[in-house]
Amino acid sequence: MDSTAQRSQAPARQRDKAQERTKDRVTARAASKKAMTQTSEPGAQSNRRRNPNKPYNDIDLSQWKDYDHVLTDSLWMMESRTKRDGHQLDYHGNFIPQIANQMMLRYTKAGDTILDYFLGSGTTAIEAHNLGRKCIGVELQSRMADYVQTKLSELGACETSQVIVGDSADLQWTGGKISQALRAWEQEAGQFAFLHPPYDDIIKFSENEQCLSNAESTEAFLDGFERVCQQAYNFLEKGRFACLVIGDKYANSELIPLGFYCMERMMRVGFKNKSIVVKNMTGNEKGKGKTANLWRYRALAGGFYIFKHEYVMVFQK
Numbered sequence: 001m002d003s004t005a006q007r008s009q010a011p012a013r014q015r016d017k018a019q020e021r022t023k024d025r026v027t028a029r030a031a032s033k034k035a036m037t038q039t040s041e042p043g044a045q046s047n048r049r050r051n052p053n054k055p056y057n058d059i060d061l062s063q064w065k066d067y068d069h070v071l072t073d074s075l076w077m078m079e080s081r082t083k084r085d086g087h088q089l090d091y092h093g094n095f096i097p098q099i100a101n102q103m104m105l106r107y108t109k110a111g112d113t114i115l116d117y118f119l120g121s122g123t124t125a126i127e128a129h130n131l132g133r134k135c136i137g138v139e140l141q142s143r144m145a146d147y148v149q150t151k152l153s154e155l156g157a158c159e160t161s162q163v164i165v166g167d168s169a170d171l172q173w174t175g176g177k178i179s180q181a182l183r184a185w186e187q188e189a190g191q192f193a194f195l196h197p198p199y200d201d202i203i204k205f206s207e208n209e210q211c212l213s214n215a216e217s218t219e220a221f222l223d224g225f226e227r228v229c230q231q232a233y234n235f236l237e238k239g240r241f242a243c244l245v246i247g248d249k250y251a252n253s254e255l256i257p258l259g260f261y262c263m264e265r266m267m268r269v270g271f272k273n274k275s276i277v278v279k280n281m282t283g284n285e286k287g288k289g290k291t292a293n294l295w296r297y298r299a300l301a302g303g304f305y306i307f308k309h310e311y312v313m314v315f316q317k
């Protein structure tokens with residue numbers, strides 16, 4: 001085939017693949033609905049009795065060449081933020097939906113329950129709905145929880161999502177609420193955990209004392225974060241995966257490797273580290289950095305590099 005013919009076929013092929021993916025989303029949502037009705041019937045098989053050796057995603061390995069939209073490299077250069085399917089850049093500090101999308105495609109199946117311990121503006125819950133997964137999200141700010149509930153009801157995702165207002169580091173009170181939410185779906189544990197905490201004090205999310213961005217020191221932030229890791233570990237099915245999204249910070253002319261400190265706390269509670277992905281940070285900013293020149297000057301003068309990356313780390317229980 002000559003290169004012109006190849007080029008003219010490429011858009012058609014891409015369109016076919018996109019159509020297939022849309023079809024997959026619809027099928028996944030239908031499967032999730034079916035799973036919901038099945039588990040609410042008396043005597044139905046609950047997630048408690050899931051076979052732990054069953055595959056943890058819907059990828060058909062005999063057709064592995066069809067999954068080029070599922071990333072397997074550890075360097076993610078993402079062009080721009082997905083702004084469709086219910087997603088928008090409406091919260092300073094939210095992650096781009098592609099992170100949730102990639103994690104769910106790779107590590108979960110339709111009908112699975114995703115637990116997000118720092119729900120924020122609900123990116124995980126929206127993407128879970130889009131992909132036919134269920135979601136339980138914990139968020140400290142009731143204002144944000146109400147906002148996410150409104151978005152989820154507009155999307156028709158109320159049946160498959162639950163939002164808890166609480167402190168994720170509170171193993172007793174919030175742990176009780178998570179347990180209750182799981183029991184409402186006849187489950188004791190979820191199938192995936194997201195942890196996207198504040199990056200220490202870089203963005204102050206609220207005045208709430210329990211907000212990890214208000215911890216009085218980095219050590220206190222890490223101790224609080226470790227309690228959330230414990231919570232995430234407790235409510236994750238054995239063999240399943242968790243994702244930590246985190247970046248580093250500078251303080252007093254020194255780099256504080258928050259990412260690695262948090263990674264170490266995940267491992268302290270028992271998680272095995274599976275991967276560290278480095279992701280570019282472009283694509284999530286509101287305006288084109290007016291202060292870019294100032295930062296470049298500061299970097300040249302101070303001997304440091306300007307952060308352009310964050311980490312997407314994957315762990316397994």
Ligand SMILES: C[S@@+](CC[C@H](N)C(=O)[O-])C[C@H]1O[C@@H](n2cnc3c(N)ncnc32)[C@H](O)[C@@H]1O
Nearest residue numbers: 094095118120121123140167168196205211212
């Ligand atoms: C980095 S944002 C998460 C953004 C989210 N991934 C999204 O896409 O919208 C961190 C969130 O954690 C919340 N938060 C901070 N400390 C918390 C805690 N102890 N328990 C629960 N939520 C907390 C903050 O209010 C904030 O909304």
